[in-house]
Amino acid sequence: MSEVQIFHDHEADLGHKVKWYAKRVTVYGILLLWAFICLFPIYWTITTSFKLAPDVMQGNMIPFVDYAPQWRGWRSLGMSPDTIGEYSTVRAEFVKRFLNSTIVALSASSLAVVLGSLAAYGLSRFEYRFGFMRNDDISFFFLSQLILPPVVLALPFLVLYREIDMLDSRIGLILLYTLTVLPIVIWIMRDQFSSIPIELEEAALVDGLSIWGAFLTIIVPIALPGMVAAFILSLVLTWNEYFFAALLTSTDATTLPVMVASQTGSQGINWWSMAALSTAAILPLVVIGIVLERYIIKGMAAGAVK
């Protein structure tokens, strides 16, 4: 008769089980703790935007239980239910900054994805020789832009833009942001393109397509998920950029982070309006993060693993 264990309540088995449970509890404990660390500031900001001064001072945490949520913070932004229909200067300002951010981030990311994809495709398919530079050198030339800190370019650009009257313009910001995310896009896309078999284009070329035709009709659709990933990642980086925007814009082209930053200086505890403003500023990206998490992770993973 083979030794089949029927009862699992022997001391050794129980010990094993306890250890297993202990391990599970620790693992989930750490995971939950870190999830709490990640989410609490967001929770705190959103709930604070519905607080009044006494709630802030008493340290009430949980809406409806500790305190009654009020629209005070949102009213000061002109975005509470009762003020949303009326004209509000703060809201007009906010919408203007929001649009600026959106336009700048979208255009810069698109431009970077177009330029970067073309370059990455070229580098993954053809051998170039520009003077002494071969493919590897050209790739290195693009990627080395990453280590250039923004400060080095900031002041020269400030002066240059002043000379060509592009200070405080969206185009100026778009160009600079494109430059900052271009290396990342090239890095991601190079991987994407080199994983696509060359035979595809060869077949297309034999069938009579030109190189650009093959690229646009065959390769781009295949590489689209990678391009979306690169686009989203650039979007996150450019939307949140503060340093260049703070230096190079003053009234017309100011982006959302600059507006948020300019409000933090004002002291006194009108936390509710700051919280409402912060919430409104982070909300679009939080939504993007939740909905498009797959693409963001894909984009970052593409560069990491060769």
Added chain:
Amino acid sequence: MSQDRLYVVTNDQITPGRIRAGKMMVGASFALLVLVAAWQIMGGYDLAADFSNWRPTLYAYLFFVTCFCMALVVRHGEQGKRRLFVVPATIFVLSMVFFPLVFGLSIAFSDWNLSSISGQQYNGFDNIRQMWQDDFYWNALTNMVWYTLAIIVEYAIAFGLALLLNSQIRARKFFRVAFLLPLMLSPVAVSWMVGKSMLEARFGPIARLARSLGIDNPSFFGDAETARAMIMIMDAWTFIPFMMIMLLAGLQSIPKDIQEAARVDGATPWQNFWEVTFPLMLPVSITAIMIRIIFKLKLADIIINVTSGGPGGATDSVTSFIFREYRDRSNVGYGTMLAMVYLVFIVIGFTLFMKLAARWMRPKY
């Protein structure tokens, strides 16, 4: 000569006429650029009220670049079309980096207050001498070293989290999204959310927590060490997800059978990690750390908005220091010199790091 990976036989018939036309396009547009620039330098800059800036030269430059790209196809046919993939990005980066850098060098050796009418005044090595005696700058550089060293801790945490996410757990998707969210938030918003409200000494939840733990007067930005640690924590909070995801991707790409083989051979989990997983993760780790360092070197937003360098410059990063230098005195010359020196340090540092990394990566046996 090495061959293209995508090899195509083409029968381009490039007539001498086409070559001539291509050369003409480049030459003519370049001549136009030179002419416009010369006209502006000579005095058109001030003469024509409509052109009180360098826009005409800019447009001439754009025209020249367009002609240059078109001429590639005209002159080289099929080869030109291939170059057209890389040339736009190259020209873009060159014009956006090369010109400002050269221009920046000329600014760096001058005294240039943007708000005064005297304009640019070359002052030789005065800026370097001033930098040499500027304790705040060297202090900011030392701070950068500390901030960069904090990456080791961030890396350890990120690695741990990546290992947990890679193990058998439920609700993996929820945890992944939750862990990713801090990366989505703009540092400016974070500096209000965490730095200005949660760490506020009277009403912030963390201050309350500290008080209930028996610390009487919690102050997070009062003395140098705590303030610096707080900046590190806030920056780590936003960027740990970044490293975590790269490391997670690395972990997922390790074939399972290697770890299983080690386990069959009797390796304890600890050995399995240190002698199998960790060495396999070295390349990914180095990439992740390198990118993290790159982002760390830009660190400024949080510092500018939370402490603006205080107390007494203790939390300053180089970027935030230069930002304030410019804001306070609107002198671009000195700030640019500081930035250039910073760049030199970074280039030296990175070259060393890459050399060292290459040595570590070499197989030992």
